[in-house]
Amino acid sequence: MDVGRQHSGVAFEQTFMNFLLQHQERHNRTHDFLILMDALISAAQHIQRYYLTGALKGNLGLAGAVNVQGEDVMQMDQIANEITIHYLKASGRVIHAVSEESDEIIPINPEGGRYFVYFDPLDGSSNVSHGLPVGFLFGVARRNLTGPEDGHLRAGKDYIAAGMFVIPTGTFTIGLKDEGTWRFHVDETNTFVRPTRMTLPEDPKGWELSFNASNRRTYAEKVQKWIGENEGKYAFRYLGALAGDFHRTLTNGGMFMYPAIVNHPNPKKNRPEGKLRLMYEAAVVAFICHEAGGAAVDERGVPILEIVPEHHHQRSALYVGSKKLVEDLARSLQQQG
Numbered sequence: 001m002d003v004g005r006q007h008s009g010v011a012f013e014q015t016f017m018n019f020l021l022q023h024q025e026r027h028n029r030t031h032d033f034l035i036l037m038d039a040l041i042s043a044a045q046h047i048q049r050y051y052l053t054g055a056l057k058g059n060l061g062l063a064g065a066v067n068v069q070g071e072d073v074m075q076m077d078q079i080a081n082e083i084t085i086h087y088l089k090a091s092g093r094v095i096h097a098v099s100e101e102s103d104e105i106i107p108i109n110p111e112g113g114r115y116f117v118y119f120d121p122l123d124g125s126s127n128v129s130h131g132l133p134v135g136f137l138f139g140v141a142r143r144n145l146t147g148p149e150d151g152h153l154r155a156g157k158d159y160i161a162a163g164m165f166v167i168p169t170g171t172f173t174i175g176l177k178d179e180g181t182w183r184f185h186v187d188e189t190n191t192f193v194r195p196t197r198m199t200l201p202e203d204p205k206g207w208e209l210s211f212n213a214s215n216r217r218t219y220a221e222k223v224q225k226w227i228g229e230n231e232g233k234y235a236f237r238y239l240g241a242l243a244g245d246f247h248r249t250l251t252n253g254g255m256f257m258y259p260a261i262v263n264h265p266n267p268k269k270n271r272p273e274g275k276l277r278l279m280y281e282a283a284v285v286a287f288i289c290h291e292a293g294g295a296a297v298d299e300r301g302v303p304i305l306e307i308v309p310e311h312h313h314q315r316s317a318l319y320v321g322s323k324k325l326v327e328d329l330a331r332s333l334q335q336q337g
């Protein structure tokens with residue numbers, strides 16, 4: 001089929017699967033990654049359908065709630081988790097998975113699998129009861145193909161791909177190792193189409209800053225100082241769901257940050273290690289951003305992609321976005337005191 005051609009007024013766009021097939025064949029690679037991606041896309045689309053009808057069925061409420069029929073309601077993030085695990089199992093290609101919604105690492109196909117998948121099936125839960133954008137984030141690493149595999153947790157630099165679906169908006173962005181970051185939109189048949197290469201804009205005119213402004217006095221002094229010196233130069237946007245906020249950062253440039261909380265008036269509420277999870281939040285957007293020409297660091301100014309996880313639910317502070325801005329902030333973070 002000709003892609004991107006007009007036939008009798010109907011525009012045929014290149015699909016994500018066709019794009020990926022060409023990518024795999026260009027690099028003489030197996031079709032296993034296509035099978036895995038088909039599973040992840042099926043999961044995202046299944047979650048999207050639940051999300052769109054969730055308010056009607058009462059699934060957007062809290063776990064343990066009871067709907068109007070007197071039935072127990074499952075929280076949307078639990079539904080999303082079950083859906084994703086189902087499709088990953090069915091793919092037969094996954095050794096084990098890490099999910100934000102499962103305490104333990106989930107063994108899937110330890111003998112026959114080829115990939116590790118780290119995912120957050122429904123990120124941004126404070127938006128759920130409003131039906132506003134949430135995200136499905138994932139990172140993929142491949143097993144050792146030249147020797148025995150010990151199943152260790154991979155750093156972001158060892159991911160082969162990372163992606164995010166914005167739900168229910170219907171956009172999908174994926175970073176492919178050394179092959180750039182690509183965005184796809186959903187067409188009227190619910191297919192992801194029209195690969196668009198994403199590169200962070202160089203021109204700072206449209207750059208935006210994104211962080212939870214209500215936390216700013218709890219940040220380290222050097223972070224507060226940097227914000228004070230720079231915030232006037234850029235617009236400010238914050239949705240409270242990483243996929244949605246980072247989607248804007250990637251398009252417009254600028255920086256998304258979730259700094260460590262170290263000066264909270266109630267010290268018990270400090271989060272010196274940050275709030276976001278390394279493996280399926282911070283490293284996912286860092287990977288996508290790196291492939292789009294950007295950068296990401298933690299509170300020490302260390303590149304997120306270099307951090308080797310010690311625990312699958314490890315947290316990290318996150319500064320991600322346009323390289324110049326992230327590097328400027330990293331210099332402040334690396335200063336003593």
Ligand code: AFP
Nearest residue numbers: 123124125126212240241242243276
């Ligand atoms: P929830 O899923 O618990 O709402 O967390 C969402 C998130 O991990 C990420 O998507 C947001 O960027 C960030 O937390 C928002 O956190 P604040 O509500 O503290 O701003």
